[in-house]
Amino acid sequence: MAAEDEPQLALVLQSLDDDQAQDVVTIPLEGKSSIADHMVIASGRSSRQVAAxxxxxxxxxxxxxxxxxxxxxxxxxxxxxxxxxxxIVHLFRPEVRSFYNLERMWGFGDGAVGAA
Known part of the structure; x- marks a missing residue:
């Protein structure tokens, strides 16, 4: 992880935790994609919670x-x-998340890190 990304990633993860996002997964993209260094995927219980x-x-x-x-x-x-x-942060309603299954597309289990 690039050193400059650490405080930003920590803030993202803390914000998701503070707002009770569920099933938070962090996928390092360095060397896999030029779009970002990290992808974070999380769920909210409803569209309203996802938006908030x-x-x-x-x-x-x-x-x-x-x-x-x-x-x-x-x-x-x-x-x-x-x-x-x-x-890049993807926030889903649970049924939409399971339909698109980004974790599998980006190789969850191949360096992906789950968070509380």
Missing amino acids: IAQKLAERLKQAGFGNPRIEGLPVADWVLVDAGGI
Whole structure:
């Protein structure tokens, strides 16, 4: 992991934990993709919670000086993507997450790290 990504990744994971995101998985992408260094995948219990998690995460990243993340997928909020530069965060409702199964597509188990 690039040293400059560590504080940003820690903030992302803490924000998800604070907002009760479920089944948080971190997938290191360094060397696998040029889109980002990390992908974080998490679930919310409802579209409303998914939207709230995404908006709070973007707000916290901006307040911490990590720029203004792009958010895609609002207001439907079945699948919301937060592009924070070196970290891409995918937030899903559980049934949408299992349908797309990004963890498998990106090789979960091959260096992916689960978080509480």
